[in-house]
Amino acid sequence: MRKIDKPSGVPAALQRRQAELKEELLTKQPKFWKNKHYAQPTKKDLKEIYENKCGFCETILKQDESNKGFTIDHFRPKTNYYWLALEWTNLFPLCKKCNKIKDDNFPTKNAKIQSPPIDENGNFILSKCLATSEELLKEQPLYLHPEIDEPLNFFRVNKDGKFFPKSDINDFDLERANEMINKFLGKENLENERKEHIENITNYLRKETSNFLEYCSEDYTDREIRLSFFSVFKTIFSLGDKKQEFSLVGYYMNENFDKFFLDEYELSVQELIKYAYRLFLEEMNTTQK
Ligand SMILES: [Zn+2]
Structure with a gap:
């Protein structure tokens, strides 16, 4: 896992999608959100930004013309955070193995936000949808976000390819490092x-x-x-x-x-x-x- 510098500008294709599905993003419709609604160009953009690698385990994503060898993951799963289904800072590529493990799990230390941030006119408060927003960070996710967290501060690696938590980190970071190792990075x-x-x-x-x-x-x-x-x-x-x-x-x-x-x-x-x-x-x- 490496820290990724994702450009903050939302790609045009994704912006169009966000506009088209504005209403749907405001209401919880598990069946609707089961489908993939981001546009194919978004998938291509993310693959490039992530240097063709899985956002968690750094294996090279499978190359095929239709980009089917990997998935775009929602850092916060759309089953709960449906309003983030098309949020640029919530999307990143994962290999199929990591995606399968992650599924709809999203462990947090504090209670999860259950409804979209909406102002008095019924519009999204976009700043509260960013993965870096105070509101979302308050949940204290146990998974590391490749665009927010610096993995070098959490892990060390030995010459057998094994990952360990760094020894000089606080209890919460230790918990997060262990969570990432146990679920994803330490797989045999x-x-x-x-x-x-x-x-x-x-x-x-x-x-x-x-x-x-x-x-x-x-x-x-x-x-x-x-x-x-x-x-x-x-x-x-x-x-x-x-x-x-x-x-x-x-x-x-x-x-x-x-x-x-x-x-x-x-x-x-x-x-x-x-x-x-x-x-x-x-x-x-x-x-x-
Ligand atoms: Zn992976």
Whole structure:
């Protein structure tokens, strides 16, 4: 899971839908709202904004022309929050697995709002429909909202691809982190996929390291280091990019490079890789300036 910067402007197709269904949005009609009423372009927009990934588990969404391989989820389910069925800040893409688990569940610490915010003229108070509005945040949802909450403040990841709550967070955030891990992010199949993802890059580094040790003399030069290690380091660096599948894991690979990659080597080799990595980071910093 990564924090997503969704543009606040509501896409035209969704605005048209909101206008067409203005009346329906004001009344609870479970049967009516069972159907999908957002427009197809909205689905495409959301997929792009979320870098083609599930808003929760970061798996790549299935590519097919009709975009049927994933679903647009309502953060607050439309069974209860029917007035948010077409609310831009309430819509985000989920893979089918996460969507199935989420279903119509929406655990909150405080009581849920049961009716739409309407002014004396019978119009929506739009500001109270935003996911960031004080009214909605007061419910204290247990699920994290990818556009509001910063997942880096809730989770840490180990090199087996397992998620854990961060240790320095308050009780409520701990509850939320655990809820997300237990329901979505800690599923065995996902852990295995992330573990494989980490193993692939670990194997790549292992291969480059063993080549280096075999072919380079003891008084190696920085040039030799560059040639041997920089391409694998570039790959590790790129895995933290939000565009990548499981990029939260990639982020922690870079943050905790030693813990992720060095344990298996004897000390002298650890020093070599650490030196090479430092050299890489220094050069990255100079080229980025
Ligand atoms: Zn998912």
